[in-house]
Amino acid sequence: MKIENFKNRPLLEVRDLSVHFFTEEGVVRAVENVSVEIYPGEILGLVGESGCGKSVTGLSLLRLIPIPPGRIVNGDILFDGRSLLNLEEKEMEKVRGNDISMIFQEPMTSLNPVFTIGDQIIEAIILHQGLDKKEARKRAIEMLDRVRIPSPDKTIDSYPHQLSGGMRQRAMIAMALSCQPKLLIADEPTTALDVTIQAQVLQLLKEIQREMGMSVMLITHDLGVVAEIADRVAVMYAGRILEYGPIEAIFSKMRNPYTRGLMGSIPQLTEKRNRLNAIPGQVPNPMDLPKGCKFHPRCDLMIEDCKKEEPPLFQVNGDHFSRCIRWQECC
Amino acid sequence: MESQAKTFWHYFKRNRLAVGGMTMILVIFFIAGTASFIAPYDPGKTDVSLKLKPPSSQYYLGTDQLGRDVFSRMLYGSRISLSVGFVAVAISIIIGILVGALAGYYGRWIDSFLMRFVDIMLCFPSFFLILTVVALLGPSLFNIMVVIGITSWMGTSRFVRAEFLSLRERDFVQAAKALGVKDHRIIFRHILPNGLAPVFVTATLDVATAVLVEAGLSFLGFGVQPPAPSWGNILTEGRTYIFDAWWLTVFPGLAILVTVLSFNLLGEGLRDALDPRLRGRR
Numbered sequence: 001m002k003i004e005n006f007k008n009r010p011l012l013e014v015r016d017l018s019v020h021f022f023t024e025e026g027v028v029r030a031v032e033n034v035s036v037e038i039y040p041g042e043i044l045g046l047v048g049e050s051g052c053g054k055s056v057t058g059l060s061l062l063r064l065i066p067i068p069p070g071r072i073v074n075g076d077i078l079f080d081g082r083s084l085l086n087l088e089e090k091e092m093e094k095v096r097g098n099d100i101s102m103i104f105q106e107p108m109t110s111l112n113p114v115f116t117i118g119d120q121i122i123e124a125i126i127l128h129q130g131l132d133k134k135e136a137r138k139r140a141i142e143m144l145d146r147v148r149i150p151s152p153d154k155t156i157d158s159y160p161h162q163l164s165g166g167m168r169q170r171a172m173i174a175m176a177l178s179c180q181p182k183l184l185i186a187d188e189p190t191t192a193l194d195v196t197i198q199a200q201v202l203q204l205l206k207e208i209q210r211e212m213g214m215s216v217m218l219i220t221h222d223l224g225v226v227a228e229i230a231d232r233v234a235v236m237y238a239g240r241i242l243e244y245g246p247i248e249a250i251f252s253k254m255r256n257p258y259t260r261g262l263m264g265s266i267p268q269l270t271e272k273r274n275r276l277n278a279i280p281g282q283v284p285n286p287m288d289l290p291k292g293c294k295f296h297p298r299c300d301l302m303i304e305d306c307k308k309e310e311p312p313l314f315q316v317n318g319d320h321f322s323r324c325i326r327w328q329e330c331c
Numbered sequence: 332m333e334s335q336a337k338t339f340w341h342y343f344k345r346n347r348l349a350v351g352g353m354t355m356i357l358v359i360f361f362i363a364g365t366a367s368f369i370a371p372y373d374p375g376k377t378d379v380s381l382k383l384k385p386p387s388s389q390y391y392l393g394t395d396q397l398g399r400d401v402f403s404r405m406l407y408g409s410r411i412s413l414s415v416g417f418v419a420v421a422i423s424i425i426i427g428i429l430v431g432a433l434a435g436y437y438g439r440w441i442d443s444f445l446m447r448f449v450d451i452m453l454c455f456p457s458f459f460l461i462l463t464v465v466a467l468l469g470p471s472l473f474n475i476m477v478v479i480g481i482t483s484w485m486g487t488s489r490f491v492r493a494e495f496l497s498l499r500e501r502d503f504v505q506a507a508k509a510l511g512v513k514d515h516r517i518i519f520r521h522i523l524p525n526g527l528a529p530v531f532v533t534a535t536l537d538v539a540t541a542v543l544v545e546a547g548l549s550f551l552g553f554g555v556q557p558p559a560p561s562w563g564n565i566l567t568e569g570r571t572y573i574f575d576a577w578w579l580t581v582f583p584g585l586a587i588l589v590t591v592l593s594f595n596l597l598g599e600g601l602r603d604a605l606d607p608r609l610r611g612r613r
Contacts, residue, residue, distance in 0.1 A: 062508075062509055064505060064508055064509060068439070092511075093511040093512075093513060094511060095511070096508070096509055096510060096511035097509065097510030097511040097512075098511060101509065101510070102506075102509040104502055104505070104506055104509075106502055109502035109503060110502040110503055110505075110506040111503055111506070112503040112507070112521055112525070113503075113525065114524045115524075123510075123512070124510045124511075127510070127511060127512060128511065175506075175510070176509075176510075
């Protein structure tokens with residue numbers, strides 16, 4: 001049951017965001033002119049291969065990009081109408097963990113090994129909500145219960161190394177959600193987990209998201225994960241968005257050769273194959289990107305015009321867009 | 332955390348010398364703590380008729396040139412040595428942790444600036460610097476502790492900086508930042524507990540150095556002033572009688588040797604037990 005809310009104002013608006021890293025070897029244009037919106041209560045999937053700039057995009061929302069060598073060279077990020085890039089660091093600290101939260105890929109290393117998971121959740125609660133220790137502890141136990149951790153009143157005093165991978169990731173989620181953020185950025189939250197636990201964690205995310213009316217930016221390379229819970233999806237490649245729109249539209253009729261390549265590379269159980277369907281060629285070196293469309297060297301629909309200028313996002317239909325001059329013939 | 336402590340103890344136990352050092356330190360501590368109960372005589376009571384008596388069942392370590400019982404004086408002297416050692420090192424680790432943490436966490440110009448400052452401090456021959464300061468400001472116990480403290484923090488700061496340089500890249504630091512935790516809290520509450528292991532080592536070894544420096548200062552007359560007993564000044568007063576009353580130099584010398592050796596053994600034992608174990612873990 002999708003929440004139809006496109007008439008509302010978006011909760012998060014990323015406008016023309018460009019993030020570059022200035023290194024000794026050259027400039028890495030990790031994110032280039034990325035624009036996405038996330039509406040209240042929806043899940044946006046940000047999909048792409050390793051190195052396409054999706055994690056950098058997520059980190060930029062919380063201004064966690066290390067400023068040298070990185071720099072937000074262009075664009076703006078509006079949250080609830082407020083520009084996040086114009087905030088003082090002190091104000092940004094109030095946003096982090098409170099209005100916008102983030103969970104990371106490796107729960108083992110994202111939790112401080114010398115503190116119990118209870119300590120870490122309680123810290124977040126006390127920091128943003130000013131409760132006293134007793135109250136905060138009660139809340140923490142409630143959160144752990146909400147993420148379906150068994151015996152939360154005992155588990156709260158466990159150290160990260162005493163928990164399994166799935167439990168740790170749930171603890172991370174509890175920590176991130178303890179202050180009821182409006183937006184959760186989930187950076188590859190299930191990549192480090194095995195498949196059965198993956199499904200459970202995704203299910204959990206979806207349920208909590210519904211309960212809390214929270215928005216989620218789900219960053220992943222796994223189309224299966226996106227298909228499972230996202231409402232809309234943005235496909236990224238070499239720092240750019242190549243296709244963007246509602247999930248049913250893209251999955252049923254994609255309009256970008258890269259998206260098609262991604263879908264096609266997923267092996268089907270029922271198929272008999274000797275070799276995997278890989279997209280020919282390689283992801284370009286971010287310091288030496290090709291001219292024109294960044295995907296053209298690997299694209300089977302490539303024509304001369306593709307090499308000249310980078311195409312804009314063409315509107316396919318309503319809110320479905322594709323950055324390809326041949327989108328009409330595609331797929 | 333608990334399993335780290337268990338593996339550490341397991342490795343530490345196997346090092347006999349380190350355990351010996353630790354035991355000896357506990358003994359010295361005990362002696363220093365109970366000095367007023369164990370001491371058979373008043374360390375300051377002079378009786379010239381009893382002067383320069385050799386060790387006997389009555390005066391375990393003999394008497395000095397003023398008839399004072401050497402054993403009792405040595406017991407009280409242990410208090411001086413240990414207290415100077417610990418207070419001086421406490422001061423030096425506070426400074427060392429502050430400098431190292433700030434340099435390691437913030438990097439760039441703060442790091443360069445602080446490390447150049449460390450290099451400058453390292454250029455001073457510390458014993459002579461301490462000697463000069465104490466000679467100028469007066470040899471009070473407080474002065475000695477402070478001066479030793481502010482000239483021996485550099486080693487600790489380098490280790491702490493190294494720990495911070497690696498720990499600040501860890502995911503849990505980014506996760507803490509993503510929760511909005513402020514920098515000073517991240518440094519002291521999140522990163523520091525993970526990076527304290529080398530500080531235990533440098534602190535222990537620094538106590539050994541501090542005890543030696545205090546003994547040296549007292550020996551030269553710039554440390555604890557007579558009649559207050561310090562192993563260093565008992566030693567120096569005993570120099571005049573070295574051929575006639577060997578007990579006045581041998582015993583304080585031995586005490587200094589054993590104490591410094593014990594701290595060194597403990598420190599090295601800590602380093603071996605902590606180093607491959609805790610460093611290698613994630």
